[in-house]
Amino acid sequence: MPTPVQADLRTRLQDWLPRLVLAPSFATTLLFVYGFILFTLLLSFTGSRMLPNWTFVGFDNYQRLFGLQHWQIALKNIAIFASLYIAICTALGLLLAIFLDQKIRGEGVLRPIYLYPMALSFIVTGTAWKWFLDPGIGLERVMHLWGWESFTFTWIKSNTMAIYCIVIAAVWQSSGFVMAMFLAGLRGIDNEVLKAAQIDGASNWQLYRRIVIPLLRPAFLSAFVILAHLAIKSYDLVIALTGGGPGRSTEMPATFMYSYTFTRNQMGVGAASAVIMLMTIAAIMVPYLYAELKEKK
């Protein structure tokens, strides 16, 4: 932090150098993030189809968007997917973290096993689960060959159940990461607090419910923010696992935006859907980031 006393020790250039070095990064961010957001926002009010054109049509695209059954399906799916994905990942991550925190022998082996899926791309995850859940060669067939003839598991081929296959694969990929966040939180808790509560006669259950879990609040918040943001962005996994199908039954906003913009030549509607996605994420992220930045000052 330069003070006036130090200022004469440096040349004027030195004074401006930091800002000059930062400038390209900041300018790129302004242009490629905020400029582009503005571009897409404006585009969502135009009648663009295959290419951008600048005839303004007011809120027509938004009206059309919310009138489309296709978009309604995407919204319903993201609601199901996001709530289950966030809830299951959080519950499972917390459970595994608490169990791993009980002086477990072999923790060093288990932890990387829980965590490695996060190193994979959603396309790889999708490919693996796609064939594993396929009734023709995967789980259902395996069960039949093992003698459980009446076993059926055809969710991935079903209009109503395929969305839950996406939840399974996504939970598989991310829950280990959530576990790591909770484990770090647990390891940061002062043991003296727990010992004091034990002396007062608290049971393990009470210990976790009344003391540990409330202390993990920051980890819950971080997990929620990261998972919510991953859920809304989910594109790859849907493409790799179901391709949005069967039919349109697993379409999500991210896949909707892509297909309307680039394959159906409805760029205005695609832009409008992207704006809705951004606003949803901003509603979650802005308060969180604001609080984070404020706290640090």
Next chain:
Amino acid sequence: MSAVTQDTAVSTGRVARAFIYLLLILFALFYLLPLYVMGVNSLKPLQEITGGNMMALPATWTLEPWRAAWSSAQIGVQPTGLKPYFINSILMVVPAVAISTVLGALNGYILTKWRFRGDTIVYGLMLFSCFIPFQIVLIPMAVVLGKLGLAGTVPGLILVHVVYGLGFTTLYFRNYYAAFPTELVRAAMMDGAGFFRIFWRILLPVSGPIAVVSIIWQFTNIWNDFLFGVSFGGTSQPMTAALNNLVQSSTGVKEYNVHFAAAILAALPTLVVYVVAGRYFVRGLMAGSVKG
């Protein structure tokens, strides 16, 4: 994370412990299952998958699916295998990771040690860019890349990944440098050391741990990216797009064994990085993004 002790005050009974171990092992199996399925089936001839049990070990072991996935499988219209796409991914990842990490380090240094009016706003704007859904930038990005003549090229993808990775690398280095004593920097200023000299001599030598985090994060994200690759890759598509292309192709017989081998090939670089340096990554991630 492994630096933190395993000490806990909570004690558990014998039955409870047996239950905990059982559950932990069951979940370990759940996480390993897809890897096992991919592994064993990539080493079987096709008829053993279509006519046999997916969970069984190969009766005839073969490396043929791996060879096919690498050099002869049909990707789109060309029977090239994944090899050219693997090369695309490498050519894209290495410069993109290097550039975004170097810029992130400089940005973090400036935002903590050369603070100026409005630096929190600058940082806040860069930070928010980490969390935008990329759908919001797809259309203008396509337009701009087209205008620059970079559409469908590796340099175009490098540009995209540098731009949208900067927020993260800046975040990591900023949080890391914030904990570095500013007095040392001030003392060096008094001694007449300039901007770059201080960075080079004082900050950089202690930046190892966070550089590892930034590099692994960027490497994993860029290698695993699909949306940008498929949107702007054109003829220079990365590995993820090629894998998807192979698996989704609707023509001919579905060669599951080749698909599995291809999936492992696509996952291999990030898995190797994870196995070699994952510990530092998790440790740094905890320090950088969660506690802030």
